[in-house]
Amino acid sequence: MLHTWLYDKYGTARAPHRCYWQSLLPTERVVDWFEWQAGYASGALLMPESFARRTVEAYFQHRFERPPAAKGSPEASALCHRISLAFDVSVEAATVRLSQLGYLTE
Template sequence: MPWYARDTTGRLPARPVFAKGEIEKLCTATVRQFLEDLYGRARFPLETEDLKKLIERDTSDFDEFADLSAEGEDVEGFTDFFPDRLPVVRIDSKLAENPRRERRLRMTLAHEYGHVLLHAPLWRKDAGPVMPEQPAPVNGLAMPPELPVDHKPARHDVDWMEWQANYAAGALLMPYHAVADVLSEINHSADQTAEDHDRVLIAGVTEHFIVSWSAATVRLRQLGVLRRPRRLSRR
Protein backbone atom coordinates (compact mmCIF):
# COMPACT_ATOMS: atom_id res chain seq x y z
CA MET A 1 0.00 0.00 0.00
CA PRO A 2 1.22 3.54 -0.62
CA TRP A 3 2.38 5.84 2.12
CA TYR A 4 1.40 9.48 2.15
CA ALA A 5 3.38 12.70 2.03
CA ARG A 6 2.40 16.35 2.03
CA ASP A 7 1.07 17.45 -1.34
CA THR A 8 3.09 20.55 -2.18
CA THR A 9 0.90 21.24 -5.23
CA GLY A 10 -1.96 22.18 -2.90
CA ARG A 11 -4.29 19.87 -4.79
CA LEU A 12 -4.84 17.55 -1.81
CA PRO A 13 -3.87 17.55 1.88
CA ALA A 14 -1.62 14.54 1.23
CA ARG A 15 -0.46 12.60 -1.80
CA PRO A 16 0.17 8.85 -2.17
CA VAL A 17 3.74 7.68 -2.71
CA PHE A 18 3.71 4.30 -4.46
CA ALA A 19 6.59 1.89 -4.71
CA LYS A 20 7.33 0.84 -8.27
CA GLY A 21 6.39 -2.73 -7.46
CA GLU A 22 3.00 -1.62 -6.17
CA ILE A 23 2.11 0.10 -9.41
CA GLU A 24 3.44 -2.86 -11.40
CA LYS A 25 1.31 -5.31 -9.43
CA LEU A 26 -1.84 -3.23 -9.58
CA CYS A 27 -1.56 -2.58 -13.32
CA THR A 28 -0.71 -6.20 -14.13
CA ALA A 29 -3.55 -7.58 -12.01
CA THR A 30 -6.06 -5.09 -13.42
CA VAL A 31 -5.25 -5.77 -17.07
CA ARG A 32 -4.99 -9.53 -16.60
CA GLN A 33 -8.35 -9.79 -14.86
CA PHE A 34 -10.02 -7.53 -17.40
CA LEU A 35 -8.75 -9.58 -20.36
CA GLU A 36 -9.60 -12.87 -18.69
CA ASP A 37 -13.13 -11.64 -18.05
CA LEU A 38 -13.37 -10.49 -21.68
CA TYR A 39 -11.70 -13.38 -23.51
CA GLY A 40 -11.11 -16.11 -20.96
CA ARG A 41 -7.37 -15.45 -21.06
CA ALA A 42 -4.94 -12.56 -20.95
CA ARG A 43 -3.25 -11.78 -24.24
CA PHE A 44 -0.77 -9.09 -25.17
CA PRO A 45 -0.30 -6.63 -26.67
CA LEU A 46 -3.35 -4.95 -25.19
CA GLU A 47 -5.52 -3.96 -28.14
CA THR A 48 -6.42 -0.29 -28.45
CA GLU A 49 -10.15 -1.07 -28.47
CA ASP A 50 -9.77 -3.20 -25.34
CA LEU A 51 -7.97 -0.33 -23.63
CA LYS A 52 -10.94 1.89 -24.47
CA LYS A 53 -13.31 -0.73 -23.04
CA LEU A 54 -11.28 -0.78 -19.83
CA ILE A 55 -11.59 2.99 -19.53
CA GLU A 56 -15.32 2.82 -20.24
CA ARG A 57 -15.75 0.24 -17.49
CA ASP A 58 -14.19 2.40 -14.79
CA THR A 59 -15.46 5.86 -15.73
CA SER A 60 -18.82 7.61 -15.72
CA ASP A 61 -18.11 9.08 -19.15
CA PHE A 62 -15.45 8.53 -21.81
CA ASP A 63 -15.15 10.88 -24.78
CA GLU A 64 -12.43 9.99 -27.27
CA PHE A 65 -13.40 12.76 -29.70
CA ALA A 66 -13.24 15.73 -27.35
CA ASP A 67 -12.06 19.26 -28.06
CA LEU A 68 -9.39 19.90 -25.44
CA SER A 69 -8.11 23.17 -26.86
CA ALA A 70 -9.40 25.03 -23.80
CA GLU A 71 -7.23 22.88 -21.52
CA GLY A 72 -3.95 23.91 -23.14
CA GLU A 73 -2.17 23.75 -26.47
CA ASP A 74 -0.41 20.44 -25.82
CA VAL A 75 -3.11 18.67 -23.79
CA GLU A 76 -4.17 15.42 -25.51
CA GLY A 77 -5.97 13.75 -22.62
CA PHE A 78 -7.76 14.91 -19.49
CA THR A 79 -9.32 13.18 -16.48
CA ASP A 80 -11.80 14.82 -14.11
CA PHE A 81 -12.43 13.40 -10.63
CA PHE A 82 -15.57 13.62 -8.52
CA PRO A 83 -16.47 12.66 -4.93
CA ASP A 84 -19.81 11.10 -5.84
CA ARG A 85 -19.21 9.36 -9.17
CA LEU A 86 -16.59 7.73 -11.33
CA PRO A 87 -14.09 9.90 -13.24
CA VAL A 88 -14.63 11.39 -16.68
CA VAL A 89 -11.91 10.82 -19.29
CA ARG A 90 -11.58 12.94 -22.42
CA ILE A 91 -9.18 12.37 -25.32
CA ASP A 92 -8.51 15.02 -27.92
CA SER A 93 -10.13 14.19 -31.25
CA LYS A 94 -6.88 14.87 -33.13
CA LEU A 95 -5.49 11.58 -31.78
CA ALA A 96 -8.48 9.34 -32.40
CA GLU A 97 -9.10 10.71 -35.89
CA ASN A 98 -5.54 10.15 -37.14
CA PRO A 99 -4.59 6.46 -37.63
CA ARG A 100 -0.93 7.45 -37.96
CA ARG A 101 -0.96 8.56 -34.32
CA GLU A 102 -2.14 5.25 -32.89
CA ARG A 103 0.99 4.79 -30.75
CA ARG A 104 0.51 8.22 -29.23
CA LEU A 105 -3.18 7.51 -28.73
CA ARG A 106 -2.41 4.24 -26.93
CA MET A 107 -0.01 5.92 -24.53
CA THR A 108 -2.45 8.76 -23.88
CA LEU A 109 -5.29 6.32 -23.18
CA ALA A 110 -3.07 4.32 -20.84
CA HIS A 111 -1.88 7.48 -19.11
CA GLU A 112 -5.42 8.67 -18.43
CA TYR A 113 -6.42 5.22 -17.20
CA GLY A 114 -3.41 5.39 -14.89
CA HIS A 115 -5.04 8.44 -13.33
CA VAL A 116 -8.32 6.54 -13.01
CA LEU A 117 -6.67 3.54 -11.40
CA LEU A 118 -4.30 5.32 -9.02
CA HIS A 119 -5.92 8.65 -8.28
CA ALA A 120 -9.71 8.35 -8.48
CA PRO A 121 -9.86 6.86 -4.95
CA LEU A 122 -8.30 10.05 -3.58
CA TRP A 123 -11.45 11.95 -4.46
CA ARG A 124 -13.79 9.32 -3.04
CA LYS A 125 -14.65 8.43 0.52
CA ASP A 126 -13.96 4.72 0.15
CA ALA A 127 -10.58 3.05 0.63
CA GLY A 128 -7.75 3.22 -1.88
CA PRO A 129 -6.70 0.39 -4.21
CA VAL A 130 -5.80 -2.97 -2.71
CA MET A 131 -2.58 -4.40 -4.06
CA PRO A 132 -2.58 -8.07 -5.10
CA GLU A 133 0.24 -10.34 -4.00
CA GLN A 134 3.51 -9.95 -5.84
CA PRO A 135 4.00 -12.48 -8.65
CA ALA A 136 7.27 -14.32 -9.09
CA PRO A 137 9.90 -13.15 -11.60
CA VAL A 138 9.22 -14.26 -15.17
CA ASN A 139 11.96 -15.44 -17.52
CA GLY A 140 14.58 -13.95 -15.24
CA LEU A 141 13.08 -10.45 -15.35
CA ALA A 142 12.39 -9.43 -11.76
CA MET A 143 10.02 -6.78 -10.52
CA PRO A 144 11.48 -3.29 -10.19
CA PRO A 145 12.84 -2.61 -6.71
CA GLU A 146 10.49 -1.42 -4.01
CA LEU A 147 11.52 2.21 -4.29
CA PRO A 148 8.98 5.02 -4.34
CA VAL A 149 7.88 5.51 -7.92
CA ASP A 150 8.49 9.23 -7.61
CA HIS A 151 11.82 8.88 -5.80
CA LYS A 152 13.89 10.95 -8.21
CA PRO A 153 16.09 14.05 -8.26
CA ALA A 154 14.09 17.09 -7.19
CA ARG A 155 12.44 18.81 -10.12
CA HIS A 156 9.95 21.53 -9.43
CA ASP A 157 8.32 21.12 -12.84
CA VAL A 158 7.29 17.49 -12.28
CA ASP A 159 3.72 16.89 -11.10
CA TRP A 160 3.46 13.76 -8.93
CA MET A 161 0.12 12.74 -10.46
CA GLU A 162 1.52 12.99 -13.99
CA TRP A 163 4.67 11.10 -13.04
CA GLN A 164 2.73 8.24 -11.49
CA ALA A 165 0.27 8.08 -14.41
CA ASN A 166 3.18 7.95 -16.86
CA TYR A 167 4.69 5.02 -15.00
CA ALA A 168 1.32 3.26 -14.90
CA ALA A 169 0.87 3.78 -18.65
CA GLY A 170 4.06 1.87 -19.36
CA ALA A 171 3.11 -0.91 -16.96
CA LEU A 172 -0.36 -1.24 -18.48
CA LEU A 173 0.77 -1.38 -22.10
CA MET A 174 4.00 -3.30 -21.43
CA PRO A 175 3.50 -5.52 -18.35
CA TYR A 176 6.83 -6.76 -17.05
CA HIS A 177 5.92 -10.44 -17.55
CA ALA A 178 4.88 -9.80 -21.17
CA VAL A 179 8.06 -7.80 -21.79
CA ALA A 180 10.07 -10.72 -20.37
CA ASP A 181 8.39 -13.09 -22.82
CA VAL A 182 9.20 -10.84 -25.77
CA LEU A 183 12.81 -10.35 -24.71
CA SER A 184 13.29 -14.11 -24.30
CA GLU A 185 12.47 -14.58 -27.99
CA ILE A 186 14.89 -11.94 -29.27
CA ASN A 187 18.13 -13.39 -30.56
CA HIS A 188 21.32 -11.73 -29.41
CA SER A 189 24.71 -11.84 -31.02
CA ALA A 190 27.62 -12.44 -28.66
CA ASP A 191 29.67 -9.76 -30.38
CA GLN A 192 26.99 -7.08 -30.26
CA THR A 193 27.97 -3.75 -28.81
CA ALA A 194 25.96 -2.50 -25.86
CA GLU A 195 24.26 0.07 -28.07
CA ASP A 196 23.32 -2.50 -30.72
CA HIS A 197 22.05 -4.83 -28.00
CA ASP A 198 19.83 -2.09 -26.61
CA ARG A 199 18.54 -1.07 -30.04
CA VAL A 200 17.48 -4.64 -30.82
CA LEU A 201 15.54 -4.87 -27.55
CA ILE A 202 13.90 -1.47 -27.98
CA ALA A 203 12.90 -2.29 -31.56
CA GLY A 204 11.37 -5.59 -30.46
CA VAL A 205 9.32 -4.01 -27.70
CA THR A 206 8.27 -1.11 -29.94
CA GLU A 207 6.96 -3.46 -32.62
CA HIS A 208 5.27 -5.99 -30.33
CA PHE A 209 3.48 -3.60 -27.98
CA ILE A 210 2.64 -0.92 -30.58
CA VAL A 211 4.33 1.88 -28.68
CA SER A 212 6.80 4.58 -29.65
CA TRP A 213 10.56 4.14 -29.58
CA SER A 214 10.71 6.60 -26.69
CA ALA A 215 8.05 4.75 -24.67
CA ALA A 216 9.80 1.40 -25.19
CA THR A 217 13.13 2.92 -24.17
CA VAL A 218 11.71 4.37 -20.97
CA ARG A 219 10.01 1.09 -20.09
CA LEU A 220 13.11 -1.05 -20.62
CA ARG A 221 15.16 1.41 -18.61
CA GLN A 222 12.61 1.15 -15.78
CA LEU A 223 12.99 -2.63 -15.85
CA GLY A 224 16.78 -2.42 -15.79
CA VAL A 225 17.25 -4.20 -19.10
CA LEU A 226 19.26 -1.70 -21.14
CA ARG A 227 23.04 -1.77 -20.94
CA ARG A 228 23.61 1.87 -21.80
CA PRO A 229 21.99 4.64 -19.74
CA ARG A 230 21.95 7.29 -22.43
CA ARG A 231 19.16 7.78 -24.93
CA LEU A 232 19.46 5.82 -28.18
CA SER A 233 18.15 6.88 -31.56
CA ARG A 234 16.71 4.52 -34.16
CA ARG A 235 19.58 5.31 -36.58
Protein backbone atom coordinates (compact mmCIF):
# COMPACT_ATOMS: atom_id res chain seq x y z
CA MET A 1 0.00 0.00 0.00
CA LEU A 2 2.94 2.34 0.56
CA HIS A 3 3.80 2.26 -3.13
CA THR A 4 0.24 3.34 -4.00
CA TRP A 5 0.42 6.27 -1.58
CA LEU A 6 3.84 7.34 -2.86
CA TYR A 7 2.73 7.10 -6.46
CA ASP A 8 -0.42 9.11 -5.77
CA LYS A 9 1.61 11.74 -3.94
CA TYR A 10 4.59 12.01 -6.30
CA GLY A 11 3.52 10.36 -9.54
CA THR A 12 2.59 12.26 -12.66
CA ALA A 13 -0.47 10.23 -13.65
CA ARG A 14 -3.72 12.14 -13.97
CA ALA A 15 -5.83 9.36 -12.51
CA PRO A 16 -5.07 7.80 -9.11
CA HIS A 17 -2.88 4.72 -9.29
CA ARG A 18 -4.52 1.42 -8.44
CA CYS A 19 -2.68 -1.64 -7.20
CA TYR A 20 -3.75 -4.68 -9.20
CA TRP A 21 -2.67 -7.16 -6.57
CA GLN A 22 -4.76 -9.95 -8.09
CA SER A 23 -2.23 -10.19 -10.95
CA LEU A 24 0.77 -10.62 -8.63
CA LEU A 25 2.09 -13.95 -7.39
CA PRO A 26 1.28 -15.95 -5.32
CA THR A 27 -2.28 -14.72 -4.81
CA GLU A 28 -3.83 -18.20 -4.66
CA ARG A 29 -2.38 -18.81 -1.18
CA VAL A 30 -2.30 -15.28 0.21
CA VAL A 31 -4.47 -14.90 3.29
CA ASP A 32 -3.41 -11.39 4.28
CA TRP A 33 -2.32 -9.20 1.37
CA PHE A 34 -0.64 -6.61 3.62
CA GLU A 35 1.39 -9.32 5.34
CA TRP A 36 2.46 -10.71 1.96
CA GLN A 37 3.57 -7.25 0.81
CA ALA A 38 5.57 -6.75 4.00
CA GLY A 39 7.24 -10.14 3.58
CA TYR A 40 8.03 -9.47 -0.08
CA ALA A 41 9.53 -6.05 0.62
CA SER A 42 11.49 -7.31 3.62
CA GLY A 43 12.94 -10.17 1.59
CA ALA A 44 14.00 -7.79 -1.17
CA LEU A 45 15.55 -5.43 1.36
CA LEU A 46 17.41 -8.08 3.36
CA MET A 47 18.41 -10.21 0.35
CA PRO A 48 19.18 -7.86 -2.57
CA GLU A 49 18.85 -9.57 -5.93
CA SER A 50 22.44 -9.05 -7.05
CA PHE A 51 23.90 -10.47 -3.83
CA ALA A 52 21.44 -13.35 -3.76
CA ARG A 53 22.29 -14.24 -7.38
CA ARG A 54 26.01 -14.21 -6.62
CA THR A 55 25.47 -16.42 -3.58
CA VAL A 56 23.41 -18.89 -5.60
CA GLU A 57 25.99 -18.91 -8.41
CA ALA A 58 28.74 -19.63 -5.89
CA TYR A 59 26.64 -22.44 -4.41
CA PHE A 60 26.16 -24.13 -7.80
CA GLN A 61 29.69 -23.46 -9.04
CA HIS A 62 31.13 -26.91 -8.24
CA ARG A 63 27.94 -28.96 -8.48
CA PHE A 64 26.50 -31.04 -11.27
CA GLU A 65 22.99 -29.70 -10.68
CA ARG A 66 21.89 -26.39 -12.13
CA PRO A 67 19.10 -24.07 -11.01
CA PRO A 68 16.20 -24.10 -10.66
CA ALA A 69 15.93 -26.71 -7.93
CA ALA A 70 12.64 -28.44 -7.15
CA LYS A 71 11.09 -27.28 -3.87
CA GLY A 72 11.40 -29.95 -1.23
CA SER A 73 14.41 -31.59 -2.87
CA PRO A 74 17.64 -32.03 -0.90
CA GLU A 75 19.34 -29.58 -3.27
CA ALA A 76 16.66 -26.92 -2.66
CA SER A 77 16.81 -27.45 1.10
CA ALA A 78 20.60 -27.07 1.12
CA LEU A 79 20.39 -23.95 -1.05
CA CYS A 80 17.74 -22.37 1.19
CA HIS A 81 19.84 -23.14 4.24
CA ARG A 82 22.91 -21.57 2.60
CA ILE A 83 20.99 -18.40 1.73
CA SER A 84 19.52 -18.32 5.23
CA LEU A 85 22.99 -18.40 6.77
CA ALA A 86 24.49 -15.94 4.27
CA PHE A 87 21.83 -13.28 4.83
CA ASP A 88 20.91 -14.10 8.44
CA VAL A 89 17.23 -14.69 7.62
CA SER A 90 14.87 -17.57 8.26
CA VAL A 91 14.85 -20.57 5.95
CA GLU A 92 11.25 -19.68 5.07
CA ALA A 93 12.26 -16.15 4.02
CA ALA A 94 15.12 -17.56 1.97
CA THR A 95 12.73 -20.01 0.29
CA VAL A 96 10.33 -17.21 -0.66
CA ARG A 97 13.12 -15.03 -2.05
CA LEU A 98 14.65 -17.88 -4.05
CA SER A 99 11.22 -18.66 -5.47
CA GLN A 100 10.73 -15.03 -6.44
CA LEU A 101 14.08 -15.01 -8.22
CA GLY A 102 13.30 -18.23 -10.09
CA TYR A 103 15.79 -20.53 -8.37
CA LEU A 104 13.11 -22.84 -6.96
CA THR A 105 10.27 -24.53 -8.81
CA GLU A 106 7.15 -26.32 -7.64
